[in-house]
Amino acid sequence: MEQTTYFEDYEIGASRKTSGRTITETDFVVHAGHTGDFFPHHMDAEFMKATPFGQRIAHGTLVFSVGVGLTASVINPVAFSYGYDRLRFIKPVFIGDTIHTRTTIAAKEDDPKRAGSGRLIERIEVVNQHGEVVLAADHIYIVERRTKPA
Amino acid sequence: MEQTTYFEDYEIGASRKTSGRTITETDFVVHAGHTGDFFPHHMDAEFMKATPFGQRIAHGTLVFSVGVGLTASVINPVAFSYGYDRLRFIKPVFIGDTIHTRTTIAAKEDDPKRAGSGRLIERIEVVNQHGEVVLAADHIYIVERRTKPA
Amino acid sequence: MEQTTYFEDYEIGASRKTSGRTITETDFVVHAGHTGDFFPHHMDAEFMKATPFGQRIAHGTLVFSVGVGLTASVINPVAFSYGYDRLRFIKPVFIGDTIHTRTTIAAKEDDPKRAGSGRLIERIEVVNQHGEVVLAADHIYIVERRTKPA
Amino acid sequence: MEQTTYFEDYEIGASRKTSGRTITETDFVVHAGHTGDFFPHHMDAEFMKATPFGQRIAHGTLVFSVGVGLTASVINPVAFSYGYDRLRFIKPVFIGDTIHTRTTIAAKEDDPKRAGSGRLIERIEVVNQHGEVVLAADHIYIVERRTKPA
Amino acid sequence: MEQTTYFEDYEIGASRKTSGRTITETDFVVHAGHTGDFFPHHMDAEFMKATPFGQRIAHGTLVFSVGVGLTASVINPVAFSYGYDRLRFIKPVFIGDTIHTRTTIAAKEDDPKRAGSGRLIERIEVVNQHGEVVLAADHIYIVERRTKPA
């Protein structure tokens, strides 16, 4: 679905919660196969039994990719993704955990390079079934202004 | 492969280059299916013909996940990944591009929370076959010190 | 995204067009691997050179599954899928074709088994980049009435 | 395997049972990733705990695609698939269920468009490990006649 | 499909040819992700340009697994696979090559460990679209005798 939203229309503090997704053993195997990262932390149940985690933990890039993917429901044709700041892996995600993502408009800034656009700081929090934030990041989203400067 | 390297042993400026990997249409389809992000930028060749890119472009999370995955060759059992700063999507990655990753030790800092460890800032650059950096990020890596403070 | 729509709110003739998706060789291979149907029509380029098609053609179930999947953007919590009538494979889909799906409310009927719901006949048409309908079907969708009979 | 069977050679009432296949959580994840349908009914174990099903249920298109795929063991070079009528999702399929498919020749009709062929109505029933039919459909199969009309 | 064939019923020299399958870039990516072998020979098109092959070549285990998989059409419930001798990677398989497998009963031997069974040596040859054998192996198949020794 496509919906145009201009920089002016985003309100600081506005928040959105995605649908949930159970992270399966399949997701672990697919992510390892996709990235080539077969470290035993993600792939070797025997090895992990002897660690404080007691079991395999998800790749950080898995939680990030799926957490961001959950937000991909509406296309804004006047915006693009610039990058992320302060991406943090806060808690482990285990096989069988169910995550969703909460996004909050945290700040609006001028874009130093593009007068016709603004920078939106969108706080991304991936949350598990216990309500714990497992991953956080600040998404930098460049959005066109409805009213371009003269 | 496992190899223990302590905080003291990392040298600022030390650099490593991974092997390369051609990003295929399969990787695009796998990443969409893995994350649920089927935006036309990645999946609709007709739609993209009408854009300045002229063709489908890789998901940012794909380039990040595969770029980081390429570095996953040696396990350091006295280190763990804390997060990333300044993750930037610099240039598009197209089907058929071949990327590798260059990592450089950029800085060493005390870890404010863990006296027995230090924070390593590892500069990650994903580079395409033209030598262009397509993605950059600062990896924060927490590594144990050989000599723990008394 | 979730949005409640009752039977009374659907209007005959209302139509919706999904975003597009390029059907890749990967989709052929994934579908064969998912279903176990490795017939040479889908998997053997040499065999197909000698047929009127001249190349591999997509599984009917692939076009149906992806065509229906493209419509899965908004969850209606007061509705469920009952089945399909008149599912027809009209034209072949080749590797590299880009399809989208058009849905049209074609009819509204009482549900003989559920007085509190109605049957919606939703016409599904999967359309390629040349504007040709490649697959059609009538989706039977059972939707609750806002006003339940006494 | 290829085996030529003409329209005349099919007998009404003839029935065939395929081998079985356990539907795994992997199949759910693969089907979501293949079709882009990540609805919580299939992907969110927490959400489904609160429903009468109590757990995730398979996509209708998954059961259909795999159920039909199970029948794809012998190629008949003088036949092709025209479509399906009365496709019905009768019972849910859960992770761990084992299904097989039973096909029965239900009817033989003239093909109104092709004098040299006939229309076979093949009843498809996908059956679970409890002997319950979970999906049914009438497959319309166009088969050449051995004796073409003059 | 299941079909019982006893040791006595196999004839030396009997040969079977499977249907064909085009080996796609997807198969390369899937095999790398499945096995964790991302060596540049299979994954890095730029690297391979500078080699005598000029392009990526399939993993030996890919050609073996798919070549053997092509023969898996009929289950013999009185037989099992013991292993393989003289598995040889004879020619490279490139993306887009179409392979099929030819099996020939090469020898019949007593099974030194099982008086009630015999050892069948089945010659496996994977053949490309140019008629060249790309992989060969001797499959050792243990098959029950119809007439067990007293």
Add this chain to the structure above:
Amino acid sequence: MEQTTYFEDYEIGASRKTSGRTITETDFVVHAGHTGDFFPHHMDAEFMKATPFGQRIAHGTLVFSVGVGLTASVINPVAFSYGYDRLRFIKPVFIGDTIHTRTTIAAKEDDPKRAGSGRLIERIEVVNQHGEVVLAADHIYIVERRTKPA
């Protein structure tokens, strides 16, 4: 990682142990989908309940491909894989087993076809979490000599 090792540098008896990997239900499903082998031994939990195994067993080609894949960590640019002898499926691998691979240099021979290289016989043993060898094979590895014969 790339590391040049000449024929002279390999020592008979030298042994290496890879990291471990838990074989998941996902691996079974991926391997079936990759190879087209959907035999009930690997895919039908109900069918296998009635056998001495009591559960699904991994494809022989799965254990071989993953077992060999685990060894693919260091590229030797002066060597290539010639084939395998005495590949044996010794014990079944079940869903949830964790395997690793042990390689041992078993023999060094002249290469009858290439005076400048030698043949290394590398014993491959895939070992499960109980320390049992589940698969064994002799890998034939052709490696260049540092000192080529005059």
